[in-house]
Amino acid sequence: MKLVVIEGVGKKPAIQKYLGGDYKVFATMGHVRDLPVRTLAVDIADNFKPTYQIMSDKKKVVEDLKKEAQKADEVLLATDPDREGEAISWHIATILGIPADKKARITFNEISKKAITEALAQPRTIDQGLVDAQ
16 A cells, blocks of 8 residues: 555545555645744754754644554655645655655646646655755
8 A cells, every 4th residue: 555645634535536445645734843932943053953843733643644654565745736845745754754865755736637647657756945945
């Protein structure tokens, strides 16, 4: 089984229908990590490296995502095709331990069988430039 991670739960039924039984679609409902609110979020001694934490309202989502990822043969990150979606995919990849050079990122601009099939045929690495821009 391949796990496909998306953002919006409303898209889940249609995407699942197009993918079929060999795939499971999981919706994060947006961001799952953020900079801490009450502490300095960057390491000044390490070139202002940011420190992220799981958002309190997303701890259960991340726990469930990790369980599903452990059962999957492959994880594909299909968050929205914009800077924010790229950042969400990067955070998920970091949480799940997906290597930066793994072609696990897929994008599509419409929810149709054709668009999703084409995206599956063209996985790529996460675009760090888009992540940094977000």
